[in-house]
Amino acid sequence: MLKDWVKAKRPSDEEITMRLQQSRAQLVNMQMAIKEKKLPVLVIFDGWGAAGKGGVLGKVIKNLDPRFYKTETLSKPSEDEERRPFLYRYFIRIPEAGKFSFFDDSWMKEVTSNRLLGQTKAEEYHRQLTSIKRFERQLTDNGYLVVKFFFHISKAEQKERLKQLEEQKSTAWRVGKWDKWQNEHYDKCLDVYDDYLEATNQFVAPWYFIDAKNRKWAELQVTEQLVKSIEIALQNTGRAAAILQNTFPLKRMPKLSEINLNKKVSDAEYEKELERLQARLADLHNRIYQKKIPVIITYEGWDAAGKGGNIKRLTAALDPRGFEVHPIASPEPREKNRHYLWRFWNRLPKDGHIAIFDRTWYGRVMVERLEGFCSENDWQRAYNEINEFEKELTDWGAVLVKFWVHIDKDTQLARFTDRQNTPEKQWKITDEDWRNREKWDAYEVAVDEMIQKTSTEFAPWHILESNDKHYARLKALKTVIEEIEKKL
């Protein structure tokens, strides 16, 4: 793709100057529209070393209001970042609605460099390409504008530039080992880049090649393309995106109404089993820590189904230094202003650690769907987006266990009433709980659909029958133990 690319003819210097003046002014004027329409704009600058990405980026932002953009220059992943999925450090840096993020080198650099240096095998590399395509598509589907530039120069041009940089004392430090390696292996790099660019050139987030031989001309290409892309995106804000068919194999799951809630356990049995299972889990916690396996356990369920008590029986078995519980409430402004999975990416555990989510990303297809906090198109798309997210987690090597804590309507009423009548429990019951109860039927429809559509083979739902809380607690422990053992 890059190899066959035919450059446009460079305009005259006068024309470049004139058009640059015009497009710069256009870009400046667009800032307010971007803010008003709450458009998040992610711009990536990839390309050859010494192609002048940084210089052009500097020019582009010079006229922007510095309160409305961030620039991100990522070098090698830190130790902490290496203990998360490879997209983690990029996902947590996506822009807020109404703002720009400029990436000086993107995930392309990390992925292609590792491939070139032989650190990534073919299979993993292709999985990464798939992940990247999903990542970029998920952003644009959720209202992001993603503009991708690749700065192109020839081998000879690069060589010349590196030489010049090195000769001057003030710029010599800017020439890195990588740049030199790249120039020495230019053709090999070209092959890999061409392949990468082709693979990730999607309709929703296409590549724009920048002829970077002349700096002013490069700036003009970038600025004009940015203006064009933003214009289109502004016209399209709020536009519904295509709903992709799920392509992951699904497990057959029962409907909620088919679940037998009479499962029970005796007190004696409970005490005995609880102790045994907690000891087993404590042991496994040690092992996943040593083997650096991340574990993610998620809880959804009816109000008063017993999530809190269930979680406590898990954590009681765990080494406090190796887990974290994330209670998920309604999103804060900075969270609301980003992709709905952003706050969960931010809370992913390090490998070897356990993260427990008390409510999860499934809010998208439950409360957000039912309360109209997102559009129908949004939640319809979310099933596939969530499956993709969970695929990312399991591909990374995580054990992912998803619980639906289930009770029937009568049990909920009994527990609500009990909470209302017991002073120490009153904090647990709010008016909202009663309002949600009135929507039981609508929720049941949503939950049934959710469980059907997101029980993938790699991350199926587990139902915890919780009319008898003791039964549900033992089952949760057993399930977590089983899933960790499978992994080990």
Added chain:
Amino acid sequence: MLKDWVKAKRPSDEEITMRLQQSRAQLVNMQMAIKEKKLPVLVIFDGWGAAGKGGVLGKVIKNLDPRFYKTETLSKPSEDEERRPFLYRYFIRIPEAGKFSFFDDSWMKEVTSNRLLGQTKAEEYHRQLTSIKRFERQLTDNGYLVVKFFFHISKAEQKERLKQLEEQKSTAWRVGKWDKWQNEHYDKCLDVYDDYLEATNQFVAPWYFIDAKNRKWAELQVTEQLVKSIEIALQNTGRAAAILQNTFPLKRMPKLSEINLNKKVSDAEYEKELERLQARLADLHNRIYQKKIPVIITYEGWDAAGKGGNIKRLTAALDPRGFEVHPIASPEPREKNRHYLWRFWNRLPKDGHIAIFDRTWYGRVMVERLEGFCSENDWQRAYNEINEFEKELTDWGAVLVKFWVHIDKDTQLARFTDRQNTPEKQWKITDEDWRNREKWDAYEVAVDEMIQKTSTEFAPWHILESNDKHYARLKALKTVIEEIEKKL
């Protein structure tokens, strides 16, 4: 202090069991009060290696609701953390109101280990002790409960425990090099610990020594002390803290009314100087990057004083990869639920980078004071707290430049009217701006007091006379350049 400590007599096993049952139940019952009264509780577990801190911590949290606490186990600072002030990684992990944070090893370990290994000189070590005392006092003054435990065992006991751990395959990995070093240099460690404990044993955050020879007895001591400390803190929520006298040398500053706002610059002079100063700043940016000097530039000023345009003239000179602008709006919930400086600690630049704050921590003594968002005691205390914070920054090696962008009331009116009447500028003017304008006189009193009380010698205010915006921009550039040059 530790050396002279006389242990309490250990109760009988039966008594321990009985009292443990009681105090565990008390702790569990306190959780709701902590939540309701929005008390943040920070508990630190320090002590000798193999003293059983982790085990007791595990017991203590076993009965707590995992949604209401976090445990923090910090090992060596990461590369990223090493590029911030040493307290950074602790400050960003303080608990939210209504929740616990348990630190398994605190800042004590980092600071004393570095001292023991000869990595910190005496002078720096004493500065660190001062910083720690301020840190802990600032927390408690701002409504935090800070409970500090030191787990004590004898040299012989430690030796025996390390031996036992090493002999068992399943626990051998838990014995680190540091633990062994500690045992070999027990007496030397004891000296340093004793000194540290003495120095940081403040009335507001005292140390509690735990006789850790017997695990159950250790748990009882911890639990009972926690219960006692929380009881007292709950009684005291909302209590006003002492207002410490400022002890930093202050610069004499003019009152706002004494400032000559007629300073002007011609257009020709402006263009010429702007270019010259920006080139100079660009050059300095390179040098601070290479020398790893952090730079923090803060802006406060009247609405419509020209902060935005002023900031833009600075950033236009900077390499986009080396700075970040932080517009500060009203705090989000997670920010409101923590010490008011927390969100600024979170935004400190890495060394070699520049952070520009568009509005700052001075909100505490301006908008929060005038709108009653904090108590009088809170903002009265804040002058000294802020001076201490800025001392921390400059001690770390930061260049800190604080601007007050100043105009008179007539100029503000003219600019407001202009904004109102110019369609592209209307987004810049809100009803709130007009409301704030009505409070001009009250703000002037607050600003005068702020400038008098926080113009320390290490971080004085700089007034930017901005009736003529061009003049103010050049002065900002000159001031930043001067301050960086001083440092270099």
